[in-house]
Amino acid sequence: MMPMKSGSPPVALVTGASRGLGAVLVEFLLEEGFVVIGNARDPKGSKDLADRLPSAVGRLRLVSGDIAEPDTRRQLVAQVDELGRIDLLVNNASELGRSPLPTLAEYPVGEIDRVFRVNVHAPLSLIQGLLPALRESHGRIVNISSDAARGGYPGWGVYGASKAALDLLSLTFAHELDGSGVSVISVDPGDMRTAMHQAAYPGQDISDRPLPEATLPFWAWLLHQDASKVNGVRFQAQSDRWEVSP
């Protein structure tokens, strides 16, 4: 089990919590006994999530707002400070960019900034803001990556570049925080039937992709691994094996 301070329940913070993988994770973590702080850009998304999980009242705290805005991140840090601990931070909120996905030759350069602000700046800034609490709780940080970070898939260049940047932040953090008790993990969840994936392929049938629930066995496994054995590792959640360092 994850290291736990006695007395209070463990606390998880999930960004992009109202839909897709984020919502699945929130529900799983609540059932696993976590108090969950969830962030969603859209207030309606937050409300829908809360309505779906009536039994979570008091254990689910929702902060609506764009994760790219400093004020949203300040509110999230304040929630953690109020609870007094953070055992798990999942940087899941992601910006796909222009839909349908333009090739690099046609990419509107002015729109690259937004993708990097959500996918790179926001996680980095949130980790910075939470580091004192993460150190205190020996928390683990999970940054949600993508196979696009390595694939070179046509259309996915800008999004993939932002996730490749996030992967390098994860690995560098893992080295810089080595020995601090904080662990950093990068997770490529694989193709999933989500609103974001649909936005990447507007009008196309994506029903052959698995629902985000398909990644639950991986999360169940990851959350119970010894932090020192997974620090700095990049996992594929839908792979046929998950290995720890020797």
Place this chain on the structure above:
Amino acid sequence: MTADVGEREISTGEGADRPPEERGIARDGVRLLVSTPEDEQHHDFRDLPELLRPGDLMVVNESATVAASLPSRSRLGEFLVNLSTWYGGDLWVAEPRWGPGRPGPLPLVPGDDLEVGGVECRVVAPYPGIPRLDFLRAGGDLTDAMKRVGRPIRYGYAAREFPLECYQTEFARVPGSAEMPSASRPFTQSLLRRLRSSGVEFASILLHAGVSSLEFGDFPKGVSPVFPEPFEVPAPTVAAIRRARARGSRVVAVGTTVVRALESATDSCGLRAARGFTRLYLHRERPVRSVDALLTGFHDARSTHLALLEAFVGIHRLRRSYAVAAREGYLWHEFGDSHLILGGPDGEAAQ
């Protein structure tokens, strides 16, 4: 994922409904069918030392069977919970069943409370795509509950309940398998002495087998028909396999779990030490390369074990040997007879 043997015709023999000791036969007195690329030969398991060569390396699974079937109850009444896999801490994947011969799914939903072997548990989530399995969070020590009130998992075909010792092998060292790694069941101390003195070597892996009750029909499209299980291939075993290969000796996997562990520890650079969870599914489109021979039992037509055998020697050889085994009265299931399959080209393709 539709590449399963279950879609095609293959012979099936009668299942053993009790251990050989209960049929008046010693553990190592079961029959052994030897399949070569050319033909089938009939032996006893005790002939194994004569069938192997000095220097051959047998790789065994050191996982011990646990008493994973626990009497349970909830608002639904009384039932069984078969603990399949421990994920660490308080988290398990389990198969609630009405009874040994009566599978679920039970109508359980996340948040439901149940008492499993006297321990308060809660349903965390259904296992994705497989309604018969659930993630359970335990409010107490289920390992202790297994020791107190657990029984070995059994299914409808078993004549009755048998003690846990009937489900242990000579190699059992680390508890964790919900179901016995049964290929190594016939080994006895005296047979091991004879094998060692004739120059056969041993190395081990660990793979804790989960429940085997599911068939291909239970898995929707896109869901791997093998679910994740803990495995470890230690460095000394990797070294022993390299030495065996270097001297031209054969690597003999004792059981399909060994093949899955070795294949899971093989990447583009070859075999290496590895530890984690694997759900690698070996079938005709994912051939087996890590072993030269496989000692196993006789498996149901719709099982992933059989798909693995097909991945090893091809459907033609498999059909041929299963036809012989069924005709000659070899016994299927974990208490049944044994099958030594020597690698080589697929029968029909070779002709």
